[in-house]
Amino acid sequence: MKRTTILLSALLLAAPAAADEFTEADLKRWQAEFQTVVKRGRAAFTDPKLGSNGVVCAQCHPNAANTHPETYPKFQKQLGRVAELWEMVNWCIQNPLEGEPLAADDPRMIALQAYINWERRGAKLAPGKH
Amino acid sequence: MNTLSRRSFLKRGAGAAIGGLLPLSLVEVAFADKRRNFTFAYISDSHIQHIKGNQFVRNWDRGLIRAVAETNLMDPKPDFVMYGGDLAQLGTKAELDHGLELLGALRPHTRFVMGEHDYYLDLGEYWSKLLGPQYYSFDHKGVHFVVLNSILTYDKWINKWSTPEERMNVMAGLDNPLGSPFMVGAKQRAWLKQDLAKVSKDTPVVVFSHSPLQKIYKGWNFWTEDAEQVQALLKPFKQVTVFYGHVHQIQYNQIGNISFYSAMATAWPWPYPATYNQKPSHLPKLTVEMNRADPFFERDATGWQFIDVWSGRATVHYSLPENTPRTVAYNPKTRRPEDTRYQKKRIPPQKHY
Numbered sequence: 001m002k003r004t005t006i007l008l009s010a011l012l013l014a015a016p017a018a019a020d021e022f023t024e025a026d027l028k029r030w031q032a033e034f035q036t037v038v039k040r041g042r043a044a045f046t047d048p049k050l051g052s053n054g055v056v057c058a059q060c061h062p063n064a065a066n067t068h069p070e071t072y073p074k075f076q077k078q079l080g081r082v083a084e085l086w087e088m089v090n091w092c093i094q095n096p097l098e099g100e101p102l103a104a105d106d107p108r109m110i111a112l113q114a115y116i117n118w119e120r121r122g123a124k125l126a127p128g129k130h
Numbered sequence: 131m132n133t134l135s136r137r138s139f140l141k142r143g144a145g146a147a148i149g150g151l152l153p154l155s156l157v158e159v160a161f162a163d164k165r166r167n168f169t170f171a172y173i174s175d176s177h178i179q180h181i182k183g184n185q186f187v188r189n190w191d192r193g194l195i196r197a198v199a200e201t202n203l204m205d206p207k208p209d210f211v212m213y214g215g216d217l218a219q220l221g222t223k224a225e226l227d228h229g230l231e232l233l234g235a236l237r238p239h240t241r242f243v244m245g246e247h248d249y250y251l252d253l254g255e256y257w258s259k260l261l262g263p264q265y266y267s268f269d270h271k272g273v274h275f276v277v278l279n280s281i282l283t284y285d286k287w288i289n290k291w292s293t294p295e296e297r298m299n300v301m302a303g304l305d306n307p308l309g310s311p312f313m314v315g316a317k318q319r320a321w322l323k324q325d326l327a328k329v330s331k332d333t334p335v336v337v338f339s340h341s342p343l344q345k346i347y348k349g350w351n352f353w354t355e356d357a358e359q360v361q362a363l364l365k366p367f368k369q370v371t372v373f374y375g376h377v378h379q380i381q382y383n384q385i386g387n388i389s390f391y392s393a394m395a396t397a398w399p400w401p402y403p404a405t406y407n408q409k410p411s412h413l414p415k416l417t418v419e420m421n422r423a424d425p426f427f428e429r430d431a432t433g434w435q436f437i438d439v440w441s442g443r444a445t446v447h448y449s450l451p452e453n454t455p456r457t458v459a460y461n462p463k464t465r466r467p468e469d470t471r472y473q474k475k476r477i478p479p480q481k482h483y
C-alpha cells in the first residue's frame with residue numbers, strides 16, 4: 001500500500017516532464033537505436049558464419065530484395081500453414097545456408113528483420129499476398 | 131520456322147530418362163543457306179564455393195553438374211560451349227580447379243569469359259594460367275566471335291585494399307556500396323578496334339562479356355562504365371549480338387544495331403532491380419521478366435541456355451527447371467529480340483512477392 005502511494009506521487013510529480021509530444025532528443029535516440037540494430041542486421045545478412053557453409057543471405061537477396069517482408073504473415077504451401085517472416089528467415093538459414101535455426105527472439109533474428117524491413121520501407125503492407 | 135519436340139534434340143535413350151527435365155520445345159529457324167546455321171551452349175555463373183578441405187557448397191555444385199549433363203545430351207551436338215564467367219565465388223585456386231573439374235565432363239570444346247568472382251583475388255592470374263588470355267577473338271562458320279574481359283575497374287580501387295581477400299570479398303558482394311563499377315578499359319577497347327578492323331562490315335559479330343555492355347542498374351553492377359564506347363566500336367557492323375552473364379536472370383534488349391541477351395546462372399537467380407524499391411531501375415522495357423523463383427525448390431529460376439545462330443542472328447533457349455522454358459529470338463520484322471511466346475501477351479506478371 002505504502003509502495004503504491006510513493007509510485008503514484010512519483011508519477012504525478014513526473015507528469016509535466018512526460019508531455020504528450022516526443023522530444024527531438026527522444027526521437028534521435030530511438031532512431032539511433034533502431035539504426036544500430038539495422039546495421040547489425042546487415043552484418044548478419046552478409047555474415048558467412050550465420051550458416052555453416054559460408055553462403056550469405058545477400059548472395060541471393062541483394063539489398064534484401066525479393067524478401068517481401070510486407071506480405072507476412074502468409075500461407076506457405078510448402079509448410080502447409082500461415083508463417084511469419086522470421087520462420088522463412090530460418091528456412092533460409094537451414095537450407096541454402098545449411099545452418100542452425102535462430103530463436104524468434106534471438107537478437108540476430110530481430111536485427112535481420114529490422115534490416116530486411118528497412119530495405120523495403122515504403123512498400124504497402126500486403127499481408128497474406130503472394 | 132519449325133517447332134521441334136525436345137526429343138529431337140536429345141540423344142535417343144538417354145533422352146527418355148532426363149527428358150522431363152528439359153525444355154518442352156525448341157524452335158529451329160530454317161534458312162535458305164542452312165550451312166551457316168549452328169548451335170552452341172552457353173553456361174554461366176556457377177559460383178563454385180569452397181567451404182574447407184574437399185567440401186564445396188553442394189547447391190552450387192549441383193547446378194553446374196546438371197547444366198553439364200544436359201548439355202552433353204543435346205542432339206545435334208552444340209559446336210562449342212561458352213562459359214560466361216563467375217565460375218568461382220571467391221576466386222580461389224580450389225574453386226577454379228573444382229569448377230573446371232566439373233566442366234571437364236563436357237564433350238564439346240569450351241571457351242571462357244572472365245567474371246569478377248574469378249578475378250579480384252589475384253587479378254586473374256590463376257584463371258589465365260589455366261585458361262589463357264582474358265580477351266580474344268575467333269571465327270566460326272562465318273561469324274566473328276569476340277570475348278572481352280568487361281569486369282575490370284579503376285586501378286585506384288584495385289590498390290586500395292589491405293589484402294587480396296578483402297578486395298575479393300568486397301567485389302563479391304553484389305550490393306556492397308564499397309564496390310566499383312566494371313569497365314572494358316582503354317587498352318582492350320584499342321585491341322577491339324584493331325581486331326574488328328580486319329572484319330568485313332557484313333560479317334555477323336557476336337561479343338561475349340560478363341557484365342552487360344549496357345547500363346541497367348549501377349547499384350548491383352548490372353553495368354559497364356564504358357558501355358557506350360564499346361557499343362560505338364560495334365556500330366559499323368550490320369549484325370551484332372552481345373551475350374552476357376553476371377545478372378543471373380533473363381534480360382534482352384536492342385540498342386541500335388546491337389541485340390543483347392543475358393544468361394541465367396546455374397547457381398542462384400537474382401531478383402530484378404525493380405524489386406529493390408529504394409532506387410530506380412532501368413531494366414530494358416523489351417524484357418519480359420522471368421517468373422520469381424520458388425525458394426523451396428533450389429534449382430528454380432536457375433538454368434543454362436543453348437543458342438541457334440542463323441544468318442548471323444540468334445535464338446536463345448533458356449532452360450528453366452521448374453518454370454516454363456523461354457525462347458527469345460531475333461525478329462527480323464521488328465528488328466529486335468522477342469520472346470517467341472510471351473512478348474505480345476507478356477507473361478501473366480507475377481509481381482515478385
Ligand SMILES: [Fe+2]
Nearest residue numbers: 175216376377
Ligand atoms: Fe555471377
Ligand SMILES: [Fe+2]
Nearest residue numbers: 216245246376
Ligand atoms: Fe558477376
